[in-house]
Amino acid sequence: MRPGSLSTKFDINLYETERLNQMVRQFGEWHGVPLDAVFVVSLSLDELVTNIVVHAGKKDPRAQEIVLRLKTVNKEVQVELEDDGCAFNPLELPEPDLNAALQDRDPGGLGIHLARTLMDCIHYSRVGRRNLLTLTKRVA
Amino acid sequence: MSQMTFQEETSGAITIVVLGGQVDSINATELETRVMTLLDGGARHLLLDCGTLDYINSAGLRVFLLAAKRLEQEGGVLAFCELAPNVRLIFETIGFDRILSLYGTRSEAIFALNNLQAKAA
Secondary structure, eight states, rough: OOOEEEEEEEESSSTHHHHHHHHHHHHHHHHHHHHHHHHHHHHHHHHHHHHEEEHHSSSSOOOOOOOEEEEEETEHHHHHHHHOSSSOGGGGSSOOOOOOOOOGGOOOHHHHHHHHHHHSOOOOOOOOEEEEEEEEEEEE | OOOOEEEEEEEEEEEEEEEEEOOOTTTHHHHHHHHHHHHHHHHOEEEEEEEEEEEEEHHHHHHHHHHHHHHHHHTTTEEEOOOHHHHHHHHTTHHHHHSSSEEEEEHHHHHHHHHHHHOOO
Protein backbone atom coordinates (compact mmCIF):
# COMPACT_ATOMS: atom_id res chain seq x y z
CA MET A 1 0.00 0.00 0.00
CA ARG A 2 1.29 3.48 -0.88
CA PRO A 3 0.80 6.33 1.60
CA GLY A 4 -1.66 9.01 0.56
CA SER A 5 -4.78 10.90 1.46
CA LEU A 6 -7.95 12.25 -0.08
CA SER A 7 -10.57 14.63 1.22
CA THR A 8 -13.92 15.38 -0.35
CA LYS A 9 -17.44 16.63 0.36
CA PHE A 10 -20.82 15.10 -0.29
CA ASP A 11 -24.31 16.53 -0.34
CA ILE A 12 -27.05 15.12 1.87
CA ASN A 13 -28.52 12.90 -0.80
CA LEU A 14 -28.75 9.12 -1.18
CA TYR A 15 -27.45 9.37 -4.75
CA GLU A 16 -24.13 10.50 -3.28
CA THR A 17 -23.52 6.95 -1.98
CA GLU A 18 -22.87 5.94 -5.58
CA ARG A 19 -20.18 8.60 -5.99
CA LEU A 20 -18.82 7.63 -2.59
CA ASN A 21 -18.37 3.99 -3.65
CA GLN A 22 -16.66 5.04 -6.87
CA MET A 23 -14.34 7.34 -4.95
CA VAL A 24 -13.31 4.70 -2.43
CA ARG A 25 -12.61 2.24 -5.24
CA GLN A 26 -10.56 4.84 -7.11
CA PHE A 27 -8.62 5.76 -3.97
CA GLY A 28 -7.94 2.07 -3.35
CA GLU A 29 -6.63 1.64 -6.89
CA TRP A 30 -4.31 4.67 -6.64
CA HIS A 31 -2.82 3.55 -3.35
CA GLY A 32 -2.66 -0.20 -3.87
CA VAL A 33 -5.25 -1.04 -1.20
CA PRO A 34 -6.16 -4.75 -1.36
CA LEU A 35 -9.57 -5.33 -2.97
CA ASP A 36 -11.13 -7.02 0.06
CA ALA A 37 -10.24 -4.00 2.22
CA VAL A 38 -11.65 -1.64 -0.43
CA PHE A 39 -14.88 -3.64 -0.39
CA VAL A 40 -15.22 -3.47 3.40
CA VAL A 41 -14.39 0.25 3.62
CA SER A 42 -16.71 1.06 0.74
CA LEU A 43 -19.62 -0.91 2.23
CA SER A 44 -19.11 0.53 5.72
CA LEU A 45 -19.03 4.10 4.43
CA ASP A 46 -22.06 3.46 2.23
CA GLU A 47 -24.00 2.29 5.31
CA LEU A 48 -22.85 5.18 7.51
CA VAL A 49 -23.53 7.86 4.89
CA THR A 50 -26.96 6.33 4.17
CA ASN A 51 -27.67 6.58 7.91
CA ILE A 52 -26.57 10.21 8.07
CA VAL A 53 -28.71 11.10 5.05
CA VAL A 54 -31.75 9.31 6.46
CA HIS A 55 -31.39 10.71 9.99
CA ALA A 56 -30.17 14.16 8.95
CA GLY A 57 -33.59 15.14 7.65
CA LYS A 58 -35.43 14.29 10.86
CA LYS A 59 -34.21 16.90 13.32
CA ASP A 60 -32.79 20.43 13.27
CA PRO A 61 -30.15 21.50 12.67
CA ARG A 62 -30.25 19.47 9.46
CA ALA A 63 -26.94 18.40 8.00
CA GLN A 64 -25.85 20.38 4.96
CA GLU A 65 -22.74 18.46 4.05
CA ILE A 66 -20.68 15.37 4.74
CA VAL A 67 -16.90 15.50 4.68
CA LEU A 68 -14.90 12.36 3.98
CA ARG A 69 -11.19 11.97 4.62
CA LEU A 70 -9.38 8.82 3.53
CA LYS A 71 -5.79 8.03 4.38
CA THR A 72 -3.41 5.12 3.96
CA VAL A 73 -0.80 4.94 6.72
CA ASN A 74 1.54 1.98 7.19
CA LYS A 75 -0.81 -0.99 7.15
CA GLU A 76 -4.04 0.85 7.82
CA VAL A 77 -6.77 2.60 5.90
CA GLN A 78 -7.95 5.44 8.15
CA VAL A 79 -11.26 7.15 7.56
CA GLU A 80 -12.95 10.21 8.99
CA LEU A 81 -16.58 10.96 8.24
CA GLU A 82 -17.94 14.26 9.45
CA ASP A 83 -21.33 15.95 9.16
CA ASP A 84 -22.82 19.19 10.46
CA GLY A 85 -26.22 17.83 11.51
CA CYS A 86 -27.69 17.47 14.99
CA ALA A 87 -25.87 15.14 17.39
CA PHE A 88 -26.38 11.58 16.18
CA ASN A 89 -24.33 8.61 17.29
CA PRO A 90 -25.17 5.63 15.06
CA LEU A 91 -23.20 3.34 17.38
CA GLU A 92 -25.92 3.80 20.00
CA LEU A 93 -28.54 2.17 17.77
CA PRO A 94 -29.62 -1.25 19.09
CA GLU A 95 -27.68 -4.26 17.78
CA PRO A 96 -29.67 -6.73 15.67
CA ASP A 97 -30.37 -10.10 17.32
CA LEU A 98 -28.46 -12.46 15.02
CA ASN A 99 -29.78 -15.51 16.87
CA ALA A 100 -33.45 -14.72 16.31
CA ALA A 101 -35.54 -17.03 14.13
CA LEU A 102 -36.34 -15.82 10.62
CA GLN A 103 -39.81 -14.50 11.49
CA ASP A 104 -38.41 -12.56 14.47
CA ARG A 105 -35.53 -10.94 12.61
CA ASP A 106 -35.85 -7.18 12.39
CA PRO A 107 -34.41 -5.61 9.23
CA GLY A 108 -33.26 -2.54 11.17
CA GLY A 109 -29.70 -1.96 12.31
CA LEU A 110 -28.06 -4.24 9.74
CA GLY A 111 -26.02 -1.49 8.11
CA ILE A 112 -24.43 -0.24 11.32
CA HIS A 113 -23.78 -3.81 12.41
CA LEU A 114 -21.93 -4.42 9.14
CA ALA A 115 -19.77 -1.31 9.57
CA ARG A 116 -19.04 -2.05 13.21
CA THR A 117 -18.12 -5.68 12.55
CA LEU A 118 -16.21 -5.38 9.29
CA MET A 119 -14.06 -2.39 10.27
CA ASP A 120 -11.36 -2.98 12.89
CA CYS A 121 -12.17 0.15 14.82
CA ILE A 122 -15.03 2.64 14.76
CA HIS A 123 -15.48 5.60 17.07
CA TYR A 124 -17.96 8.45 17.39
CA SER A 125 -17.41 11.89 18.86
CA ARG A 126 -19.27 15.19 18.82
CA VAL A 127 -16.79 17.91 17.94
CA GLY A 128 -18.29 21.38 18.30
CA ARG A 129 -21.33 21.30 16.05
CA ARG A 130 -20.22 18.32 14.04
CA ASN A 131 -20.54 14.55 14.27
CA LEU A 132 -17.26 12.79 13.67
CA LEU A 133 -16.87 9.09 12.98
CA THR A 134 -13.37 7.69 12.78
CA LEU A 135 -12.81 4.24 11.32
CA THR A 136 -9.80 2.04 10.77
CA LYS A 137 -9.25 -1.01 8.60
CA ARG A 138 -6.01 -2.93 9.02
CA VAL A 139 -4.55 -4.40 5.87
CA ALA A 140 -2.51 -7.59 5.87
CA MET B 1 -23.98 4.60 -12.70
CA SER B 2 -24.43 1.53 -10.59
CA GLN B 3 -26.45 -1.10 -12.35
CA MET B 4 -28.43 -4.05 -11.14
CA THR B 5 -29.32 -6.89 -13.46
CA PHE B 6 -32.33 -9.11 -12.77
CA GLN B 7 -33.05 -11.99 -15.13
CA GLU B 8 -35.76 -14.54 -14.55
CA GLU B 9 -35.61 -18.20 -15.50
CA THR B 10 -37.50 -21.29 -14.43
CA SER B 11 -36.41 -24.84 -13.71
CA GLY B 12 -39.47 -26.99 -13.11
CA ALA B 13 -41.35 -25.36 -10.25
CA ILE B 14 -38.33 -23.31 -9.20
CA THR B 15 -38.16 -19.66 -10.16
CA ILE B 16 -34.56 -18.59 -10.64
CA VAL B 17 -33.45 -14.98 -10.62
CA VAL B 18 -29.95 -14.24 -11.82
CA LEU B 19 -29.12 -11.15 -9.78
CA GLY B 20 -26.03 -9.24 -10.85
CA GLY B 21 -24.15 -5.97 -10.61
CA GLN B 22 -24.77 -3.76 -7.62
CA VAL B 23 -27.68 -3.50 -5.23
CA ASP B 24 -27.57 -0.27 -3.25
CA SER B 25 -29.75 2.26 -1.43
CA ILE B 26 -30.96 3.65 -4.76
CA ASN B 27 -32.07 0.52 -6.62
CA ALA B 28 -33.12 -1.65 -3.64
CA THR B 29 -36.69 -0.40 -4.09
CA GLU B 30 -36.67 -1.76 -7.64
CA LEU B 31 -35.35 -5.09 -6.34
CA GLU B 32 -38.15 -5.20 -3.76
CA THR B 33 -40.83 -4.48 -6.37
CA ARG B 34 -39.51 -7.16 -8.73
CA VAL B 35 -39.12 -9.85 -6.06
CA MET B 36 -42.53 -9.13 -4.54
CA THR B 37 -44.11 -9.22 -8.02
CA LEU B 38 -42.73 -12.74 -8.43
CA LEU B 39 -44.20 -13.76 -5.07
CA ASP B 40 -47.54 -12.13 -5.95
CA GLY B 41 -47.45 -14.15 -9.17
CA GLY B 42 -47.23 -17.37 -7.16
CA ALA B 43 -43.50 -18.14 -7.01
CA ARG B 44 -42.93 -20.28 -3.91
CA HIS B 45 -39.49 -21.76 -4.53
CA LEU B 46 -37.33 -18.83 -5.41
CA LEU B 47 -33.62 -19.19 -6.06
CA LEU B 48 -31.40 -16.13 -6.33
CA ASP B 49 -28.29 -16.92 -8.33
CA CYS B 50 -25.80 -14.28 -7.14
CA GLY B 51 -22.90 -15.40 -9.32
CA THR B 52 -22.55 -11.97 -10.92
CA LEU B 53 -23.53 -9.90 -7.88
CA ASP B 54 -20.57 -7.67 -7.03
CA TYR B 55 -22.05 -5.54 -4.30
CA ILE B 56 -25.02 -5.38 -1.97
CA ASN B 57 -25.72 -3.18 1.06
CA SER B 58 -28.23 -3.40 3.88
CA ALA B 59 -31.00 -1.89 1.74
CA GLY B 60 -30.85 -4.97 -0.51
CA LEU B 61 -30.41 -7.38 2.40
CA ARG B 62 -33.60 -6.00 3.92
CA VAL B 63 -35.47 -7.05 0.75
CA PHE B 64 -34.12 -10.60 1.09
CA LEU B 65 -35.27 -10.72 4.70
CA LEU B 66 -38.79 -9.52 3.87
CA ALA B 67 -39.12 -11.97 0.97
CA ALA B 68 -37.77 -14.91 3.02
CA LYS B 69 -40.21 -14.17 5.86
CA ARG B 70 -43.16 -14.01 3.50
CA LEU B 71 -42.15 -17.19 1.66
CA GLU B 72 -41.73 -19.10 4.91
CA GLN B 73 -45.22 -18.04 6.00
CA GLU B 74 -46.60 -19.21 2.68
CA GLY B 75 -44.85 -22.57 2.80
CA GLY B 76 -42.17 -21.65 0.29
CA VAL B 77 -38.47 -21.00 0.47
CA LEU B 78 -35.99 -18.37 -0.64
CA ALA B 79 -32.58 -19.82 -1.51
CA PHE B 80 -29.30 -18.36 -2.70
CA CYS B 81 -26.38 -19.79 -4.64
CA GLU B 82 -23.04 -18.83 -6.21
CA LEU B 83 -22.27 -16.09 -3.67
CA ALA B 84 -18.93 -14.37 -4.26
CA PRO B 85 -16.65 -14.42 -1.17
CA ASN B 86 -17.33 -10.76 -0.32
CA VAL B 87 -21.09 -11.19 -0.61
CA ARG B 88 -20.95 -14.35 1.50
CA LEU B 89 -18.96 -12.42 4.10
CA ILE B 90 -21.80 -9.89 4.32
CA PHE B 91 -24.43 -12.62 4.68
CA GLU B 92 -22.41 -14.26 7.46
CA THR B 93 -21.70 -10.98 9.25
CA ILE B 94 -25.41 -10.31 9.71
CA GLY B 95 -26.24 -13.95 10.46
CA PHE B 96 -28.18 -14.57 7.25
CA ASP B 97 -26.37 -17.88 6.83
CA ARG B 98 -28.38 -19.07 9.88
CA ILE B 99 -31.84 -18.09 8.66
CA LEU B 100 -31.61 -18.27 4.86
CA SER B 101 -30.82 -21.23 2.61
CA LEU B 102 -27.39 -20.75 1.05
CA TYR B 103 -25.94 -23.22 -1.46
CA GLY B 104 -22.62 -23.36 -3.25
CA THR B 105 -23.53 -24.00 -6.85
CA ARG B 106 -26.74 -23.56 -8.76
CA SER B 107 -27.08 -27.31 -9.34
CA GLU B 108 -26.75 -28.00 -5.60
CA ALA B 109 -29.47 -25.46 -4.91
CA ILE B 110 -31.82 -26.85 -7.57
CA PHE B 111 -31.27 -30.39 -6.27
CA ALA B 112 -32.08 -29.31 -2.69
CA LEU B 113 -35.14 -27.28 -3.70
CA ASN B 114 -36.50 -30.14 -5.79
CA ASN B 115 -36.13 -32.43 -2.77
CA LEU B 116 -37.95 -29.94 -0.57
CA GLN B 117 -40.75 -29.75 -3.05
CA ALA B 118 -41.03 -33.52 -3.39
CA LYS B 119 -41.36 -33.76 0.39
CA ALA B 120 -44.01 -31.06 0.48
CA ALA B 121 -46.02 -32.67 -2.32
